């Protein structure tokens with residue numbers, strides 16, 4: 001099979017197209033013929049060496065993807081052969097990600113993809129959707145699970161709603177019945193966040209964003225899903241309601257976080273940090289189940305018309321896909337492997 005591999009950490013040039021033997025699924029695993037592989041910031045960070053020393057002599061990158069199960073290992077129901085699936089965390093703790101014609105994963109990391117959802121939808125789910133689910137389900141007063149109506153009456157602020165995770169935050173919160181406000185840095189991103197389903201969009205670089213957000217949420221925001229905590233903490237606290245939650249999945253821009261302890265005490269703020277890798281099996285299983293339900297409802301579409309432009313590369317140009325992500329390309333970077 002054709003596969004992209006890297007043996008060293010470094011820039012996109014370390015990625016090479018090679019021929020490798022077809023992998024055999026081990027006990028409890030499935031083998032998937034990959035249609036679309038997705039690039040996430042974490043894949044680029046892993047390739048660069050930002051995740052620490054090399055664990056394996058050779059790595060096929062990419063956590064997320066979608067395709068069709070073509071073989072199963074011992075203990076897995078053979079009726080799954082032929083099933084369309086989306087994959088998450090494929091390369092987490094393993095050297096075999098989705099940037100290859102075939103990959104193997106534990107059977108529960110291959111989730112049924114309904115016929116009406118394209119492989120590009122499936123490949124775009126994984127990291128962004130599961131992270132968004134976690135961000136939306138950590139408030140003191142719930143909900144712990146997402147389903148239509150579970151966030152009815154809640155106001156969610158999606159920071160940077162034109163980003164891949166921000167997009168999933170908007171879509172999942174909207175599906176769950178929340179009122180969704182998104183911050184963006186300009187008119188193009190405003191258009192994307194609106195297309196994703198945000199009820200209100202606020203340019204965080206202009207005017208008085210806190211006052212503008214307050215006009216949409218006079219009693220304050222229930223939950224902020226935050227991508228840049230250092231840059232936005234003051235804004236978040238200016239719009240958060242008492243006992244509200246700030247769930248932080250990144251600190252883009254790297255601005256140090258200055259915590260005003262008395263202000264947070266008075267607000268009874270819940271400040272929740274999260275990273276998908278260590279969210280724990282319960283949170284992960286809940287996220288997978290709820291995201292799968294949202295996909296069945298057609299609530300997580302992708303593409304420019306739905307607020308997430310797709311930037312696609314063939315497998316042999318995976319290095320260019322990584323370069324596109326490093327340049328900060330707006331939208332979802334995908335690698336077409338087959339079909």
Ligand SMILES: NC(=O)c1ccc[n+]([C@@H]2O[C@H](COP(=O)([O-])OP(=O)(O)OC[C@H]3O[C@@H](n4cnc5c(N)ncnc54)[C@H](OP(=O)(O)O)[C@@H]3O)[C@@H](O)[C@H]2O)c1
Nearest residue numbers: 041131160162163164165185228231249250252274275276
């Ligand atoms: N914790 C986890 O498990 C987890 C999971 C997935 C991703 N992440 C991390 O989350 C970050 C985003 O990932 P992604 O895939 O969504 O990337 P992305 O598609 O590049 O989106 C990043 C978004 O953040 C916005 N942004 C940056 N600074 C901002 C600010 N000060 N205020 C508001 N928005 C701001 C950007 O918009 P503007 O440029 O217009 O501001 C952009 O839309 C990355 O650092 C990634 O590593 C963490």
